Amino acid sequence: MTHRQAVIIGGGPAGLAAALRLREKGVSDILILEREQRLGGILRQCIHDGFGLTRFGESLSGPEYAQRFIDRVQQEGIECITDCTVLDITPDKVVTAVGRSCGLLQIRADAVLLTMGCRERTRGALATPGTRPAGVYTAGVAQNYINLQNIMVGREVVILGSGDIGLIMARRLTLEGAHVLGVYEVQPYPSGLPRNIEQCLNDYGIPLHLSHTVVDIRGRERLSSVVVAQCDERFRPIPSTEQEIPCDTLILSVGLIPENELSLAAGVELDARTRGAFVDEHHQTGVPGIFAAGNVLHVHDLVDFVSLEAEQLADSAAEYLLSGSLPECGLEVKAGQDVGHVIPQRISGTRDFTLSLRVRRPLQNVSVVVRQGGREVLRRKMRKALPAEMIQLPIKAEKLTADADMEVCVE
Amino acid sequence: MKRTFTCIVCPNGCEIDAEYEGTNVLSVTGNLCPKGKTYVTQELVDPRRTIATSVRVTGGALPLASVRLTAAVPKARIFDVMREINQKTLDAPVHIGDVVISDILGLGSDVIVTKNVEKA
Numbered sequence: 001m002t003h004r005q006a007v008i009i010g011g012g013p014a015g016l017a018a019a020l021r022l023r024e025k026g027v028s029d030i031l032i033l034e035r036e037q038r039l040g041g042i043l044r045q046c047i048h049d050g051f052g053l054t055r056f057g058e059s060l061s062g063p064e065y066a067q068r069f070i071d072r073v074q075q076e077g078i079e080c081i082t083d084c085t086v087l088d089i090t091p092d093k094v095v096t097a098v099g100r101s102c103g104l105l106q107i108r109a110d111a112v113l114l115t116m117g118c119r120e121r122t123r124g125a126l127a128t129p130g131t132r133p134a135g136v137y138t139a140g141v142a143q144n145y146i147n148l149q150n151i152m153v154g155r156e157v158v159i160l161g162s163g164d165i166g167l168i169m170a171r172r173l174t175l176e177g178a179h180v181l182g183v184y185e186v187q188p189y190p191s192g193l194p195r196n197i198e199q200c201l202n203d204y205g206i207p208l209h210l211s212h213t214v215v216d217i218r219g220r221e222r223l224s225s226v227v228v229a230q231c232d233e234r235f236r237p238i239p240s241t242e243q244e245i246p247c248d249t250l251i252l253s254v255g256l257i258p259e260n261e262l263s264l265a266a267g268v269e270l271d272a273r274t275r276g277a278f279v280d281e282h283h284q285t286g287v288p289g290i291f292a293a294g295n296v297l298h299v300h301d302l303v304d305f306v307s308l309e310a311e312q313l314a315d316s317a318a319e320y321l322l323s324g325s326l327p328e329c330g331l332e333v334k335a336g337q338d339v340g341h342v343i344p345q346r347i348s349g350t351r352d353f354t355l356s357l358r359v360r361r362p363l364q365n366v367s368v369v370v371r372q373g374g375r376e377v378l379r380r381k382m383r384k385a386l387p388a389e390m391i392q393l394p395i396k397a398e399k400l401t402a403d404a405d406m407e408v409c410v411e
Numbered sequence: 412m413k414r415t416f417t418c419i420v421c422p423n424g425c426e427i428d429a430e431y432e433g434t435n436v437l438s439v440t441g442n443l444c445p446k447g448k449t450y451v452t453q454e455l456v457d458p459r460r461t462i463a464t465s466v467r468v469t470g471g472a473l474p475l476a477s478v479r480l481t482a483a484v485p486k487a488r489i490f491d492v493m494r495e496i497n498q499k500t501l502d503a504p505v506h507i508g509d510v511v512i513s514d515i516l517g518l519g520s521d522v523i524v525t526k527n528v529e530k531a
Contacts, residue, residue: 047477194424
């Protein structure tokens with residue numbers, strides 16, 4: 001067994017940003033383990049632009065955004081092993097991994113950084129009835145085929161779910177000559193960002209049908225049609241609204257789930273709302289020395305914020321490694337009225353931190369209010385608040401006390 | 412005339428209520444920054460978009476290099492631009508920033524590579 005100061009699980013945007021910040025903070029012994037053959041994570045297949053507007057002030061494609069970090073990781077000589085899958089992490093931070101070039105690795109780490117990203121929900125998760133023909137893909141798989149492997153997935157396309165990747169793929173498929181018949185969303189509002197509705201659907205005349213879902217999938221070898229139906233407010237299909245749509249491809253863009261199998265093996269407790277770890281303001285999980293940031297912690301809308309969060313994680317992880325401990329976080333942060341989730345879930349009350357949250361439903365002219373023991377810490381007015389848009393609020397230590405739990409609500 | 416625009420310039424995605432006559436913008440509300448007004452004006456006069464796609468690479472470690480436009484082109488010309496880009500094949504290696512087509516169809520925008528593809 002070898003020993004490393006910091007082992008980073010996953011070489012996507014979160015892992016790369018964390019590695020660079022750790023190095024800046026004086027941590028010398030860093031190892032990135034990446035399952036794919038190349039660094040960059042999901043950005044490798046996100047060839048559309050719009051990345052980096054916050055961070056670099058310019059609109060980059062995913063691969064360009066990733067390369068800026070990869071170049072710096074290489075300049076810094078930070079060790080990365082690609083094509084290497086982590087099999088297990090123990091609560092005392094022994095990482096077991098296997099790869100073509102590295103063989104079987106067992107590493108005892110002082111700190112483990114969980115930056116594995118997320119996975120797509122699949123047809124299985126929806127339990128959509130019907131046959132099991134070819135031609136049903138998640139949006140990210142279709143994106144991988146088209147953008148990385150040069151394989152066209154189909155010609156007559158229906159998209160279920162209005163997540164951002166589905167919207168991006170509606171445009172991408174149209175540009176590549178496919179006919180996108182429509183996007184069907186079970187909720188009464190879109191789950192993707194408004195700008196993507198505009199530039200990916202409206203620009204190409206692709207209809208968006210809210211409060212609709214797919215109730216049957218038909219076809220023997222290849223998909224031949226889907227049946228869509230209108231849904232009531234409890235997402236139940238309304239009888240006699242069914243409509244059969246002939247198509248050869250169904251793209252699912254129905255949500256992302258943080259990929260936390262390894263976290264569970266390490267004894268990390270997960271939050272049922274985010275499906276990521278419970279973390280404190282240092283991004284430390286319930287297991288000392290194991291940290292999490294990026295989409296493995298909670299699904300983000302923008303990579304710029306993933307990088308930022310990973311850097312905040314690395315600031316704390318560096319402090320943990322260099323000083324041996326982090327301040328106790330004994331106060332709970334609770335999600336109150338109309339708040340879907342909060343990150344972090346625990347704070348010390350003595351330090352600045354960034355509060356991330358999502359609202360449960362679309363709201364207009366509201367205020368996000370942060371209170372501690374009934375005392376107002378921060379109030380942010382918002383003209384509109386959408387579940388599709390993560391809200392981030394910087395909270396200053398001088399506004400906090402170290403003796404009362406925090407509640408976040410929307411009023 | 413009144414119309415609501417969703418600004419696509421940045422992830423804020425401001426909903427902008429605009430009053431205009433022809434291509435003359437009289438007032439805008441709801442935009443968080445001045446780019447919103449510029450966007451609305453541009454949308455009325457000459458709506459433009461950038462696109463991203465990919466180009467085949469021969470002899471590369473990957474079959475495709477992703478590409479994008481350096482400046483937006485008129486919305487109505489997007490499929491002409493796609494047709495032009497689709498005729499291109501590149502030889503590995505290619506690197507981020509390499510110009511695949513300069514001033515595509517005379518529209519004042521270059522097609523540039525956005526992914527490094529080394530030789531196989």
